[in-house]
Amino acid sequence: MATGALLCSSSFSHLRGLPVARLPPVLAGQRRSYGQDAAAFAATSQYLHRSLVPTMHYQKSLPRLPIPKLEDTIRRYLNAQKPLLNDDQFRKTEQLANNFGNGIGRELHEQLVAKDKQNKHTSYISGPWFDMYLSAREPVVLNFNPYMVFNPDPKTEYNDPLIRATNMTVSALRFLKTLRAGILEPEVFHLNPAKSDTQAFKRFVRFVPPSLSWYCAFMVNAYPLDMSQYFRLFNSTRLPKLNKDELFTDESGRHLLVMRNGNFYVFDVMDTDGNIVRPSEIQAHLKYILSDNSPAPEFPLACLTSEERDTWAKLRQELLDNGNMETLRKVDSAIFCLCLDDFPIRDITHLSQVMLHGDGINRWFDKSFNLILTQDGIAAINFEHSWGDGVAVLRFQNEVFRDSTQSPAITPQSPPAAVDSATSVQKLSFKLNDALKEGITKAKQKFDGTMKTLTLEAYQFKRGGKDLLKKKKVSPDAVAQLAFQMAFLQQYGQTVASYESCSTAAFRHGRTETIRPASVYTKACSEAFVRNQSKRSKAEMQQMIAECSKHHSQLTKEAAMGQGFDRHLYGLKCLAELRGTPLPDFYQDPAYAQINHNIISTSTLSSSAVQMGGFGPVVPDGFGIAYGVNDNWIGLNVSGYPARDVHEFIQCAHKSLEDIFSILEDKQVS
Secondary structure (H helix, E strand, O other): OOOOOOOOOOOOOOOOOOOOOOOOOOOOOOOOOOOOOHHHHHHHOOOOOOOOOOOOOOHHHOOEOOOOOHHHHHHHHHHHHHHHOOHHHHHHHHHHHHHHHHOHHHHHHHHHHHHHHHOOOOOOOHHHHHHHHHHOOOOOOOOOOOEEEEOOOOOHHHHOHHHHHHHHHHHHHHHHHHHHOOOOOOOEEEOOHHHHOOHHHHHHHOOOOHHHHHHHHHHOOEEEOOOOOHHHHOOEEEEOOOOOOEEEEOOOOOEEEEEEOOEEEEEEOEOOOOOEOOHHHHHHHHHHHHOOOOOOOOOOHHHHHHOOHHHHHHHHHHHHHOOOHHHHHHHHHOOOEEEEOOOOOOOHHHHHHHHHOOOOOOOOOOEOEEEEEOOOOOEEEEEOOOOOOHHHHHHHHHHHHHHHHHOOOOOOOOOOOOOOHHHHOEEEOOOOOHHHHHHHHHHHHHHHHHHHOOEEEEEEEOOOOHHHHHHOOOOHHHHHHHHHHHHHHHHHOOOOOEEEEEEOOOOEOOOEEEEOOOOHHHHHHHHHHHOOHHHOOHHHHHHHHHHHHHHHHHHHHHHHOOOOOHHHHHHHHHHHHHOOOOOOHHHHOHHHHHHOOOOEEEEEOOOOOEEEEEOOOOOOOOEEEEEEEOOOOEEEEEEEOOOOOHHHHHHHHHHHHHHHHHHHOOOOOO
16 A cells, blocks of 8 residues: 555646646647548548647747745745644644754755756656656555546447447557657647637747747747656556666557457557558457457466565566566557456446456556556546656547547448458467466455455535636635545544645646645634534635635645645655665654645546546545536545545535535525
8 A cells, every 4th residue: 555655646637727638729620530441541640630839849948847945845834734733743843844944954955956957957856756656666556556537439339349449549549650750739738829829829939949939938828838758658668676666668669458358469550661550450450359258367467567566576577587578578568558348337436446446457557558448438548657647648538539539540330351360469478387376366366355445436516616616706626625624524523634736747847746735724614614613604604715715726826836845845855865864853753754644635637538537545544536626516536445434525525515615605504
């Protein structure tokens, strides 16, 4: 299970204040529906679009992630500690923080600034954050890998699993080709699209030198985002190694890895010239795999990717020593992993279970992403988190959904190509000795045992959403976070460390920053609702909600601008550890450990391509809360282990949202 230091396992897809889900519209005339004519396919549908502005045009001129002033970091840290500590604890923590800021912390800060100046090609957090993920020894499943479920194809007949798998695979390959050709539309957040998201501006900015291009975008209120992680989307795998894993990418791989019933298949989806093979061939090969009646292997190798990392590293070395090098290379270098499940989805809880962890035998959790399709054509992405955050994954998901639904490569009437799939599709086999068989058996037993302890539950609050909250002039995100604070107080009678992920992709090699939703404002407001409701007027309660909203919006803005405190303090801690001396007292303070033990871990996303997402708790006694505030409803997907009651938390969240909406609508709280 995850430890308190694993701050970022929920940080998927969330650009607070910089909504990555909003993508530039497709350039006029660049998309059309493609039929089955092979020549037409080769000539016109190898790419998603052809951007006027090169994909990485803005990358060189992106602003650098700022290192906050040390005094600001200390102030923000202490503000976040106030609602979590009693007076005596806070005085002790305040003293330690001030001593740190005036002593060893100042020295470490100056060292961090000097190091940052010597490494202008990157950000101060990029290296430590990669190291944090890759050094973590917990299994990636539940602790790190999140999932996001695609919406169904609006045309029902296109949700047939073979049709959808083929179309999504082709759209993913179009994304790959468009990205590598440098003609994928750059990721830009447009504050004034009427000025910046136009053909005229793009024609102008493409001729501006890359070293100046960001400034031109800034002048028209557009903010290009970092795209340095995108290359890891494809042909990439996290390799288990003792003490610290490695990221592996081999862009020469032309094959797709397909998993079905725990069996591995590979076939080429790109030809030797780098072109996507005919969709009807991909369809034929997938149909062949779907018709294979091979039972699940007695020793399903994929279970090893759910193991603790050092255990998996030793077993992988055993695999290599036992003559599996070439076979593993095919797995590792595959463009991505397509997982075909042989069952339909029963309900929304089953959907969460399947996409977050499944049965452990039909996923390769170490791949950069798994594209999962069920028997009823429901599709999702489960992605490994060390290589990057949700910015690249959600952009990919948006593009694949749009392309596969608007420009499908095949139709339900399209016949598969008349090809010899038995020759083209290779079923992989692994040489297993007794040690490997024992390791796989133990991994499966451990996986099954852990999954039995996990509870997942989804909920929809249908009284209102973004539209109503904006009319009442409060932040929808702040209201959702306030409801979580109120719910936990109602359920457990306390305020605890809480985490909301925020992307810093507006900066070169930015990763994420933490928003700390628990504040003196949310604590006072929660206590007023839960304990002292009769003592407050509606006007007073409305004012308290407004104060929570204002403060949360300020925290969000600071985090998105690289002005939180978590990453700065983590960077300083990494430098302190390199000294080989005992950590400063500041880091040994129980309050520092407590605030990094994130009992309420949250992340949100908004996209027309995605219907829901989720992730596991980051600590054994925590909740993992994926949520979305939609126009007229609010959705939650909550996970927890036996230490927490997920069902009761959702009931408390419902009551909290009902009470908040009643007060905002000037109605009596029931």
